[in-house]
Amino acid sequence: xxxxxxxxxxxxxxxxxxxxILNAVMLSLTGLTVLVAVVPLVWITVYVVxxxxxxxxxxxxxxxxxxxxxxxxxxxxxxxxTAVMVTLASVIAxxxxxxxxxxxxxxxxxxxxxxxxxxxxxxxxxxxxxxxxFGYAVIVVVQKHFSAFAGGIVLAIIMLPVVLRSAEEMLKxxxxxxxxxxxxxxSPEWHAALKVVLPAAMEGIVTGVMLGIAxxxxxxxxxxxxxxxxxxxxxxxxxxxxxxxxxSVGKILGQIFAQPADALxxxxxxxxxxxxxxxxxxxxxxxxxxxxxxxxxxxxARARLAYRRRKLYG
Amino acid sequence: xxxxxxxxxxRLTYYFKHGDVLWWALITLSALVAVVLVLxxxxxxxxxxxxxxxxxxxxxxxxxxxxxxxxxxDKFQAWPAIYGSLITALIALILAVPLALGIxxxxxxLAPPWLRGPLNYMVEMLAxxxxxxxxxxxxxxxxxxxxxxxxxxxxxLGGLPVVGELFQGPTPASGFTRxxxxxxxxxxxxxxxxxxxxxxxxxxxxxxxxxxMALGATRWETVWKVLLPYGQSGILGAVILGFGRAIGETMxxxxxxGNSAGGGYSILKPGYTMASIIANEFAEAVSxxxxxxxxxxxxxxxxxxxxxxxxxxxxVVNRTIKRA
Numbered sequence: 001x002x003x004x005x006x007x008x009x010x011x012x013x014x015x016x017x018x019x020x021i022l023n024a025v026m027l028s029l030t031g032l033t034v035l036v037a038v039v040p041l042v043w044i045t046v047y048v049v050x051x052x053x054x055x056x057x058x059x060x061x062x063x064x065x066x067x068x069x070x071x072x073x074x075x076x077x078x079x080x081x082t083a084v085m086v087t088l089a090s091v092i093a094x095x096x097x098x099x100x101x102x103x104x105x106x107x108x109x110x111x112x113x114x115x116x117x118x119x120x121x122x123x124x125x126x127x128x129x130x131x132x133x134f135g136y137a138v139i140v141v142v143q144k145h146f147s148a149f150a151g152g153i154v155l156a157i158i159m160l161p162v163v164l165r166s167a168e169e170m171l172k173x174x175x176x177x178x179x180x181x182x183x184x185x186x187s188p189e190w191h192a193a194l195k196v197v198l199p200a201a202m203e204g205i206v207t208g209v210m211l212g213i214a215x216x217x218x219x220x221x222x223x224x225x226x227x228x229x230x231x232x233x234x235x236x237x238x239x240x241x242x243x244x245x246x247x248s249v250g251k252i253l254g255q256i257f258a259q260p261a262d263a264l265x266x267x268x269x270x271x272x273x274x275x276x277x278x279x280x281x282x283x284x285x286x287x288x289x290x291x292x293x294x295x296x297x298x299x300x301a302r303a304r305l306a307y308r309r310r311k312l313y314g
Numbered sequence: 315x316x317x318x319x320x321x322x323x324x325r326l327t328y329y330f331k332h333g334d335v336l337w338w339a340l341i342t343l344s345a346l347v348a349v350v351l352v353l354x355x356x357x358x359x360x361x362x363x364x365x366x367x368x369x370x371x372x373x374x375x376x377x378x379x380x381x382x383x384x385x386x387x388d389k390f391q392a393w394p395a396i397y398g399s400l401i402t403a404l405i406a407l408i409l410a411v412p413l414a415l416g417i418x419x420x421x422x423x424l425a426p427p428w429l430r431g432p433l434n435y436m437v438e439m440l441a442x443x444x445x446x447x448x449x450x451x452x453x454x455x456x457x458x459x460x461x462x463x464x465x466x467x468x469x470x471l472g473g474l475p476v477v478g479e480l481f482q483g484p485t486p487a488s489g490f491t492r493x494x495x496x497x498x499x500x501x502x503x504x505x506x507x508x509x510x511x512x513x514x515x516x517x518x519x520x521x522x523x524x525x526x527m528a529l530g531a532t533r534w535e536t537v538w539k540v541l542l543p544y545g546q547s548g549i550l551g552a553v554i555l556g557f558g559r560a561i562g563e564t565m566x567x568x569x570x571x572g573n574s575a576g577g578g579y580s581i582l583k584p585g586y587t588m589a590s591i592i593a594n595e596f597a598e599a600v601s602x603x604x605x606x607x608x609x610x611x612x613x614x615x616x617x618x619x620x621x622x623x624x625x626x627x628x629x630v631v632n633r634t635i636k637r638a
Contacts, residue, residue: 033416127562218444
């Protein structure tokens with residue numbers, strides 16, 4: 001029996017060394033890629049914080065914009081616009097998303113459920129600019145004017161898939177026995193859902209809602225031709241003039257939503273491209289605010305999520 | 315007869331007293347909303363682009379038609395914008411995929427537990443930064459410091475046959491170029507591809523790793539010869555998802571690409587993408603045909619991203635992460 005095998009010509013020693021070296025090199029390369037990803041994150045964050053932090057002042061949050069080229073002024077109009085539109089978006093999107101998630105929980109395998117999951121993913125992947133076009137076509141064209149209302153609706157469409165997905169996941173984490181137990185005790189479906197499953201999943205759902213709001217606050221593209229922008233948007237002024245003219249609360253609210261409005265990212269976009277130094281500085285300050293908001297909410301939300309997972313799975 | 319009546323009545327009161335009919339109607343309608351929205355969005359961009367579709371036909375999206383984007387003469391042709399979207403997304407993918415895979419492998423296979431949490435955070439933070447902030451940073455920091463030198467370094471490639479077309483200089487001093495958009499996109503799609511690939515790798519059964527190790531494979535060989543092939547369809551899905559993100563990304567790209575409808579294939583020149591041409595011109599569209607042409611670009615964008623996302627979803631969900 002010949003002892004030398006078919007591998008006799010292979011130098012095992014050097015082959016092994018080659019494999020070990022390749023292993024070390026490639027594994028360090030993967031570590032390097034992580035560094036490459038961390039660099040821009042740190043670069044952007046630090047730069048925006050330093051540069052934008054410099055231009056943060058009280059007027060920024062309390063004043064309307066100064067005339068172009070003049071110093072001073074603030075972005076109160078954009079803060080109020082963002083608040084109004086994101087509130088409207090939340091009021092519409094959050095209940096719809098939750099109810100949709102309850103449908104997925106109650107009937108996980110119907111064709112509507114599959115259709116809903118598919119559509120949610122497609123909606124999440126649709127470019128926000130296309131959602132803006134849609135808002136323009138179905139609201140602005142019909143009403144014949146740009147408005148905070150249209151802006152709020154498109155933001156709701158952006159928020160819907162974010163909240164729906166996370167709500168579904170969170171509802172699924174609630175042990176099925178809880179819902180079944182409630183049903184077995186004779187509680188109707190809605191009661192089991194709202195009084196038993198929802199409270200159990202509440203913590204996680206709030207997290208998803210926070211992520212959805214963070215997403216909506218940062219969105220610009222869909223607002224370009226729905227909310228359009230409005231340097232004079234001031235809720236205080238609308239309310240005061242409403243009171244002076246003895247208008248009803250509904251009418252005043254209507255006017256708040258009927259006007260074109262600005263939003264923080266929209267203002268940033270416009271200011272970033274203007275030749276005036278003051279505007280560019282304010283753009284950096286707005287970037288600082290947006291970044292802090294987005295990162296703050298995300299860190300908070302993910303920390304809560306991690307905490308909850310740990311609590312559930314031990 | 316009487317019995318049927320009572321049972322019907324009983325059933326009705328049962329339903330209504332407990333409110334379940336209302337509840338079912340509510341949740342079913344809510345479930346329909348997202349489905350209807352997707353169809354409705356598609357329907358609207360289709361209807362609103364009718365004028366442009368009738369006026370220009372297929373030549374509107376054809377790479378061989380004469381490029382023309384002239385709102386003053388009502389002549390529109392979308393190829394330069396489509397090309398801009400494809401080339402920026404493609405370059406972004408070529409650079410982002412190896413990086414993202416490296417990150418995914420590191421996060422799922424190598425990172426010690428104490429490092430994994432913070433790194434996962436960081437990758438997801440990259441995705442959380444609003445697009446306009448990337449744009450602002452891009453204009454004032456990234457373009458002058460990175461894109462302009464890189465563009466200058468690429469100019470000599472302009473002498474090559476065929477691919478030289480892509481590198482026709484000179485690079486503008488401001489850095490507003492297709493290259494700039496592509497490089498910003500790299501950073502923006504990195505977290506998408508990395509996070510999905512990481513999930514795909516983590517879903518691979520432990521036994522695969524153990525078997526490879528037992529056969530004497532090094533860690534790298536386990537990753538390269540076992541895990542990546544095992545997860546290939548999911549990873550392909552992640553890449554396609556990243557491609558869809560890159561094509562649909564609007565604000566950051568609009569801010570750094572220079573917004574020019576000029577023809578030419580060079581990545582060292584300013585250009586347009588489908589998303590950026592809509593963002594830049596729609597609010598100031600000069601004629602109905604102009605609006606309609608932009609809507610048709612929206613239609614093309616919608617259809618492309620829909621197809622990409624559906625494909626990615628099928629690859630990731632159905633073929634790799636087979637969850638309930």
